[in-house]
Amino acid sequence: MAQLVVNVSRDFSKYPAGRYIEDGPASGQLFRDKFLIPALKEAKELTIELDGTRGYGSSFLEEAFGGAVRAGFSPKTVKQAFKLISNDKSLVEEIHDYIEHGSEPE
Amino acid sequence: MCYYPSGQFLTQIPTWLIVVAGWFVVHHLSTKRDQRKEARERLDQFILALRAIEERAIQFHQTDTYKGDLARTLLFDIQRIIAKLKRHPFGLFEVAPNLMKELRRAVTLKNFDSSKFTCQPPNSSIFSNVANAVDDIEDQLEMEYERIYL
Numbered sequence: 001m002a003q004l005v006v007n008v009s010r011d012f013s014k015y016p017a018g019r020y021i022e023d024g025p026a027s028g029q030l031f032r033d034k035f036l037i038p039a040l041k042e043a044k045e046l047t048i049e050l051d052g053t054r055g056y057g058s059s060f061l062e063e064a065f066g067g068a069v070r071a072g073f074s075p076k077t078v079k080q081a082f083k084l085i086s087n088d089k090s091l092v093e094e095i096h097d098y099i100e101h102g103s104e105p106e
Numbered sequence: 107m108c109y110y111p112s113g114q115f116l117t118q119i120p121t122w123l124i125v126v127a128g129w130f131v132v133h134h135l136s137t138k139r140d141q142r143k144e145a146r147e148r149l150d151q152f153i154l155a156l157r158a159i160e161e162r163a164i165q166f167h168q169t170d171t172y173k174g175d176l177a178r179t180l181l182f183d184i185q186r187i188i189a190k191l192k193r194h195p196f197g198l199f200e201v202a203p204n205l206m207k208e209l210r211r212a213v214t215l216k217n218f219d220s221s222k223f224t225c226q227p228p229n230s231s232i233f234s235n236v237a238n239a240v241d242d243i244e245d246q247l248e249m250e251y252e253r254i255y256l
Contacts, residue, residue, distance in 0.1 A: 015178070017177070019219045019221070021189060023219040027207070029202075057214035057215075057219075058215035087192070088188055090205075091208035094210065097207075
């Protein structure tokens with residue numbers, strides 16, 4: 001498996017926010033479509049560096065990671081595909097929650 | 107310099123030992139008291155910041171029209187408060203990541219984006235979720251303060 005790294009602050013936005021594309025220029029939907037789905041389709045392991053942004057909204061996280069499961073990938077596949085790096089344990093824990101329950105949107 | 111016959115000097119050793127030990131005890135207790143006072147002040151400030159997030163969250167979810175600037179402020183404030191927990195004196199506190207996750211979720215999961223925003227009625231579950239998340243963090247911090255400093 002090839003290894004890729006995405007630093008959210010550097011490669012996407014310092015201000016990731018919003019669930020859908022109509023909610024803003026750095027939404028969870030856009031992040032999912034731009035980084036997560038391509039990595040899942042190509043079976044590439046993606047390291048995601050989460051620190052450095054000015055915060056995350058849960059709706060962003062749910063749409064990005066939970067949405068990846070709703071797109072047809074199993075929670076196990078999604079969890080294995082992404083290596084989450086953050087000093088904030090609550091963030092990683094929350095993303096794992098959305099992956100586990102991604103097929104039940106809140 | 108005074109001259110003491112050796113017998114007299116030996117009898118004073120316990121007195122000096124008591125004086126030195128007393129100084130150490132007083133110094134130790136004074137340091138502990140200062141640390142406790144400083145931790146209390148920082149905890150009070152932290153709780154105020156937490157309550158301010160709760161107030162802003164209620165304000166945000168109760169406005170008639172979506173306020174993007176308020177949403178961004180809430181994101182920054184939650185991020186700041188989580189970062190604060192890693193700094194002195196909170197580094198000593200054991201705070202489950204789950205509590206911070208619940209706060210972020212309560213404020214920013216539902217009704218947080220412009221596309222689906224609606225003014226929430228007073229009995230909305232969002233408000234009780236936010237209040238519960240804030241109370242849980244406050245309770246945990248108070249317990250940790252007592253465990254470490256009292």
